[in-house]
Amino acid sequence: MSLLVVGSIAFDSIETPAGKVDRTLGGAATYVALSASLFTDVRMVGVVGDDFTAKELRVFAGRKINTDGIERAPGKSFFWAGRYNINMNERTTLTTELNVFANFRPQLPAHYADSEFLFLANIDPTLQLSVLNQMRRRPKLVALDTMNFWIEGALGELRKTLRHVDILVINDDEVRQLSGEHNLTRAARRIFQMGPKTLVIKRGEHGALMVHPQFMFSVPAFPLDDVQDPTGAGDTFAGGFMGYLAREGRVNLPALRRAMVYGSVMGSFAVERFGLDRLRSVKISEVKARARHFAKLTQFEL
């Protein structure tokens, strides 16, 4: 089934202890789409400026990614520059230029409106809701990411949007901020009352935790010898997670567990190289092999 993703498309300048890269294609929608496209058909909605050329468009070519929903606006694309600390578990934003993203009003092409799976990447919750309202019928599964900026500055709008969301995919600090509760299982119960029936907590180098009224599922981050750039890891996780579910077409409990694993698999590839480099080259056979490595990493017999 098709996965529709709405979010930022950006240029990133990234410095990590492993090196640096200037103005490389990034943005949440980009990472989600590239990651999910290994599993299913993806439709992208976002906005880019004049600096987004045929070269950038080629990143999506030859994949199951429809880019009809990428709007072109006069001006420059969203630009972010950041620097990671020595341990790559914290980062400092050096520059954020919203540019054309500041006036982004997502418009769904008509042929996107029947997408069965919807991922609302981190943007203004009012815009996230507007996308949902443009769907012809409610998707089978709606997942949403957000961030501290919206939790602090647009909590009413966010909570209004959350009422329509099945799965909230956010990091542990955001879970705590949104729920006002440090303990993650108690935090999850508060979030269930806001709408989402499932919470996926991204914990960076510590993996991810799913909390569902009927079960919890934990998956570690894959221990890698060489992490070059954590940028986009969470979005890549979300892309693998949603892409896998869309490919399965059903959202039952075993599929949710596997989706967590494939999300983590994709995240583990993303961080191996700068920007999209590894995601652009990774093959589904490698994805499957690493999923088996995740099994070896976590499975035991009592």
Next chain:
Amino acid sequence: MSLLVVGSIAFDSIETPAGKVDRTLGGAATYVALSASLFTDVRMVGVVGDDFTAKELRVFAGRKINTDGIERAPGKSFFWAGRYNINMNERTTLTTELNVFANFRPQLPAHYADSEFLFLANIDPTLQLSVLNQMRRRPKLVALDTMNFWIEGALGELRKTLRHVDILVINDDEVRQLSGEHNLTRAARRIFQMGPKTLVIKRGEHGALMVHPQFMFSVPAFPLDDVQDPTGAGDTFAGGFMGYLAREGRVNLPALRRAMVYGSVMGSFAVERFGLDRLRSVKISEVKARARHFAKLTQFEL
């Protein structure tokens, strides 16, 4: 088979956001012994002062714990007071009084010297080595815990002791400090060159990771609704880990995985109440039930 544990026996005054407790029995050897005794026969070596009375000794009574190796010295027992932050993931030491522990020179009762499993809890590495040298023959398995204090202040002695150790059980900061390497898999390879062939990395609320030349195994911390006191969680983990291996009697790869799970199970009980309270009441049937919950938390089918 028998597990010999050498380490501190202390009184702890603990403040957490969930409450406080004064001068309750604690210390690494105490937590390890209580935890391991659910699985196997335990022999304790430590030192206590005049303040350690029949009341404290009763904590070990009725369990498979031999206390002949607890030396009584004139003066007071080791005393530690600490306060945890609101999230219970950091703590401030308010008081450390070594008291009789300052002159601790572990002496093994003759009937301890044939113990097949040895856990050297966090004490001066020279003393850890002296215990190993008192064994009649080399134990089947030797595991060691240490801390930043010794890595900084007695690195030569620690490295000398590590040459004789099979499994190093330390937290992630200590792994990084000892190896001079942030990346955990690379850090593990450096530690393998120091002697231990297996590294168990305790990550607190993020669980534990085993790195072995042939495999890695990750186990999460159990998501609990109510954590009251993290004191002793790492030692309780080590006790479950070593106790389970001693009970199995063999140290093969499936047993190492299960030992990681049982260590985590025991750690998850320890933090539910203050000090030793939960460990004193937990039953093996509850341990087994929680191990099955760990399986539900982590297992998936590709």
